[in-house]
Amino acid sequence: MTNSPELTLFYDGACPLCSHEISYLQRHNTAAKVRFVDLNSPDIRQEFPVVDIKDAQQVLLAIDHNGLMLRGIDATHAAWQGVGKGAWVAPLRWRLSRPLALLGYAFFARHRQRISSLFKPRKERCDCK
Template identity: 40%
Template sequence: MKLRIFYDSLCPLCDAEMQHIKSLDSHDNIELQDLNQDDFCVKFPEIDFALANKILHAQRADGSLITGLDVTYEAWAAVGKEKWVSLLRCSLVKPLADRGYLFFAKHRYRISYLLTGKKRCETGTCYR
């Protein structure tokens, strides 16, 4: 495992992106951990649940934590598709992209509803 991603499976867009990335993960580089699992805080006491629910978190194999679009970039890089998101990490774009991500994260259920017709996944996951 190169990257353990802590994500919100109740968000339709979040769940779809994580499942898509995982479907491309032929070398098992990514481990997905749902923030909504019953024993999350017991299994991962080092992760601040409230903060992870506001901004995407991931843990690298060395134990270091990353957040936001850095997680997105490293996840896509772990499956060999970083070119799709590398522009978001360029020095001129990064500050704007990070602000945009924070807006998305804060309003992810509303945005999901506008794009998918689903505001929240009631069964725990949208597509599985």
């Protein structure tokens, strides 16, 4: 009998910055508590009909083992908690820092493609040879 993950995290594998964070989370997912699902997977609509792909590409989405959907900061916190690094993101849930975290996340989510492009090697950003 296999244990099902405690959390399923949906991410945009076409986003370099997102993929970098997911890669880090996957390396620390030694207890396999988190399942990572690329939103660009061809069978995602069949396996997860409840997931709105367009919405999930705008804001990080996760589904916990009870079927509860978590979005944005809450999905981020649950993912890091699931891989045993919850203390690193605990301030995201603190009463005084949460409003700033929500604003920061909203900005990041809205501009993640532009932000990601800043971290691509120069050759990938232009037609340089």
